[in-house]
Amino acid sequence: MGDRHEVLLSQAVRLREEGNAQARERLVDLADRHPQDAGIAYQAAWAHDTAGLEAEAVPFYERALRGTGLSPEDRHGAYLGLGSTYRVLGRYEESLATLRRALDEFPDDPALRTFLAMALYNVGEAREAVRSLLKVIVSTSEDAGVRRYRRAIGYYADNLDETQ
Template identity: 50%
Template sequence: MSERLAQAVALRAGGEPGQARPLLLALRAEFPSDPEIARQTAWVHDVLGLEAEAVPHYRAAIAGGLPDADLADTMLGLGSTLRALGRDDEAEEAFQAALRRFPGHRPLRAFHALLRYNAGDARQAVAELLHLLVETTADPDIQQYGRALTSYADDLDRGWLAS
């Protein structure tokens, strides 16, 4: 099984997801409870633009007991895929579960901000992205304004209301 899985992963990573997909689907049929096979199957479906088909594989991978490093990314994949499908309520539930489990996972916060924007909450999306920018940048010019940017993220209207 591990050789076949490695072959499928190599095909997907090498730009041949269409060839990887049938291998992964065969592995899923043979090993339906293996969370890594489910994760890789979800990922290949996403790469191929088959988001709706990716969702059940993401859910199986998450339920299957992945290691935390893989689980965080898999939960992000589920939330992002649901967002891409326009299933915003389900995406919000997926992101909230992921953020409760991995509150410091910055990519989750960035993708959740995209959902907030899609859901019409641009204010929350911008605030979250400003916080992420300040937390993660190595740019000294941005760092110089970190305190001000954080303050504005917490109150986006500050300064504008006085004009």
């Protein structure tokens, strides 16, 4: 992409970060002119998502993930955005598939695991959802009480039905 396009993309991203509605229009225009650019598609998806236009964000997220050139951080964000958006739209199986694919690339990522737990809950897999959330808590919490019982919580994450 040329310098002019980089400048236009940077300006549109800045507008998105400021919450300016013009960002979405500019990003859609850039995405139309550069349909193979995964970075532009990701930014267009993000702009739609933050505007509450989840259904319109989906094709941009999908295009971003099909493309190449996203930084690992942006690829992670695109997976998370798409998986979360599918869930919000009630497309639970697609949400689960997307988030699981993301975890193949970003194993044990707490944010991905948390969104996966929400989608698991939506499809009636409460046990797996709780297990996932307990593992996130064990791996990320700095709370003194959680740290004190980290081993027990981790054990019971895999043995929720165990009793004496």
